[in-house]
Amino acid sequence: MCGIIGFTGRLDAVDVLLHGLAELEYRGYDSAGIAFFDGPAVDTIKTAGKVQILADKVERNHPKNIHCGIGHTRWATHGGVSDLNSHPHTAGQVTLIHNGIIENYMHLAAGMAAEGIYPVSQTDTEIAAMVINSFYEGDPIEAIRKAVKKLTGAYAFCIMFADRPGTIYSIRNGSPLVASHFKDGSVIASDMVALLRYSKDYFVVPENHIVVLTEEAITVEDLEGNQIRPEMLHVSWDVSAAQKGGFPHFMLKEIYDQPEALRNTIMPRITDGMPDLTQDGIPDELFTGCSRVILSACGTAMHAEMLGRNMMERLLRIPVSVEIASEFRYSNPIVDDKTLLITVSQSGETADSLAAIRLVKERGGKTLSVVNVKGSTIARESDYVLYTHAGPEIAVASTKAYSVQVAALYLIAFHWARITGKCTDDQVRALVEEFIHLPEHVSEVLSHDADIKAISQKLIDCHDLFFIGRGLDYALSCEGSLKLKEVSYIHSEAYAAGELKHGTISLISDNVPVIALATQKDVYAKMVSNIREVRSRGAMVIMLTGYDMPTEYGLCEHQIRIPKCSDIFAPILMVPILQFLAYYAAVGRGLNVDQPRNLAKSVTVE
Ligand code: AGP
Helix, strand or coil: CCEEEEEEECCCHHHHHHHHHHHHHHHCCCEEEEEEEECCEEEEEEEECCHHHHHHHHHCCCCCCCCEEEEEEECCCCCCCCCCCCCCEEECCEEEEEEEEECCHHHHHHHHHCCCCCCCCCCHHHHHHHHHHHCCCCCHHHHHHHHHCCCCEEEEEEEEECCCCCCEEEEEEECCCEEEEECCEEEEECCHHHCCCCCCEEEECCCCEEEEECCCCEEEEECCCCEECCCEEECCCCHHHHCCCCCCCHHHHHHHCHHHHHHHHHHHHEECCEECCHHHCCCCHHHHCCCEEEEEECHHHHHHHHHHHHHHHHHHCCCEEEEEHHHHCCCCCCCCCCEEEEEEECCCCCHHHHHHHHHHHHCCCEEEEEECCCCCHHHHHCCEEEECCCCCCCCCCCCHHHHHHHHHHHHHHHHHHHHCCCCCHHHHHHHHHHHCCHHHHHHHHHCCHHHHHHHHCCCCCCCEEEEEECCHHHHHHHHHHHHHHHHHCCEEEEEEHHHHHHCHHHHCCCCCEEEEEECCHHHHHHHHHHHHHHHCCCCEEEEEECCCCCCCCCCCCEEEECCCCCHHHHHHHHHHHHHHHHHHHHHHCCCCCCCCCCCCCCCCCC
C-alpha cells in the first residue's frame, strides 16, 4: 500500500506535501513524487527511492508560491520500482496519485489500446488516469463519476485537472483517506499522522463519495450528487506521539511505549476491579448468543489471536479457532447467525482481514474487531469495535500493538467468562488483579534492555535460527520469529518444541541458535527435554523462562528470566525480550529497522 496526501491553501504546498510524505513513508517507500499547480501549469517531480531523495530533487529547484498539490510515496504493486512508474501519473488533463489496486486495469488498457491510446508506464494507476481523462469534458465530478463505474478494485485517488487550478478532487473505495479543513486550507491523506501538524479534527472520507478540496472548504457528495456532512472525529494524541521522542528508531520507541499502551488500553475497561466493556458499547448478547467463535487476522495480529484463543478456551471451555484471514476468505467457511468473528488489526485497513469480515456478515454472522486506528475501515464495517489505545504505531514491525491486542483479547475473555458464569466473580477479580499490574512488570523487563542487547549480538551473523516453545510459548514463538525475520532478514522458524524431533531437528547442528521459550509450568519438564535434545546436537540455546523456574548447569548458553507472574500472562512479559532481540539484531546488521525492505505498515491490497 502507499501513502498519499493532497493540500490546497495559503501554506507552501511543497513543504506540506514533503512533510506529509515523510510522515506517511512507513506506508511504502519504493518511490515518491509530487505534482502541483505552478501558475497555469501542473508540474510533476518524482523519483524512485525514498522521500528524502525526492526532497533533495525538489530542493534543487524549489518551486516558489505553490499552494495546491498532491504527493505520493509508493509500495510497488503493478510495475517495478522506477522513476517512470512513480506517482503522480498524468493522462491528458488529469494528474493523479493512487493507493490501491485497479484489478481490471489490463482489460481497460486493452480497450484504450484498441483506440490507439497507450500508457507510458507499467502501472494500473496510469490506466485509471487515462480512464478519468477519457470522460473529462470540462466537468471533473462527472468524469470521476463515470470513470469509477469502470474501475474494479481498491483505490484512494487524489486528482487534479489542469484547468482547475487550486482544486483537488478525491474518491476512495477500500483504501483509507482522512481529510481536514483548517485555517490555512484543506488537507487530505492516507493517515491522520500527516494531518496532525494542521489539525486534530478530521473526518474519514466516506467510500464512493467525491470530495472537493479548495482553500476555502471541503465538500463531500455521493455519486448521485447529494452533498453530505461527514462525521467529525478528534484525535487525542499529538504530533510528538507520532515522532521518535529521542529514540534512534520508532521501533525502539514503540517497544518502550508498551507499559503506557497497556495501561491506556486496560484501565479504562476496569471498574471496581472487574472488566467493564460498557464504553465499547458491546452487548453481552454478542457473546452469550454465539456457538462458534472464529478469530481471524494477519501477521502479528493473528499471532495475538493465538494467545487470545488460548485464554478464551481456557476460561470459556468452548472451541475457538484462529484463521489466517487470507486463507479464511477463500475457504468457503461454515458461518451462520450464531457465528462470532473477532478480527484484530492495528491499522484497521488490512484487505484480507476486511474481506473476512465482509464474508462473515454476508453469511449472517456477527463481527467484533479489535482495532488501533479510530474510524478505520475495519472498525467502521464491524458490528462492534473495541479500540486499543496504543497510539500511532509508525514502525512497520508491530510491537506495542501486539501487546495491547493480546490484552484486549484477554479482557474480552475475562468479561465473557464472567457474564456466562464460566468463571465466578472472585475468579475474574483475581485474574484482573494480576492483569492490571502487567504494565509495571513490562517496565521491569524493559530495564534489562542492555543485557538483551548483549545477547542479541550472537544472532547478528547467523543465517538460520529456531524458536521453540509449547502452548502459549509456542504461540509467542511465532511472533518472535516474525519480528526477527521482518527487521533483521535472518531466516527463522517457530516450532512447537514437541514437534521438532519429527523432522526439523535434522537442521540443528553446531552453533545453530535456538531460542527456547519455557515459561509454562505444566510442560516445563518437556521443554527442558527438548532443550537437551537440541543442545546435544550442538545448538546454541538462549532460554527465556520464568522467574522461579528451576534450571540446570549447561542447559543453555544464555538465560533471560521474566518477573514472577501467572503462566497465562508470561507472553506479555516475554514479548519485549523477543522484540529487543529482533531490534538489536537488525541494528547490528546495519539495516533500516523502521522500514524493512519489501514491507509496508498496512497491507491494504491482497
Ligand atoms: C507486523 O510486524 C507486520 N508488519 C504485519 O504482520 C502486520 O501485523 C499485519 O500486516 C497485520 O496488520 P494489521 O494489524 O494492521 O491488520
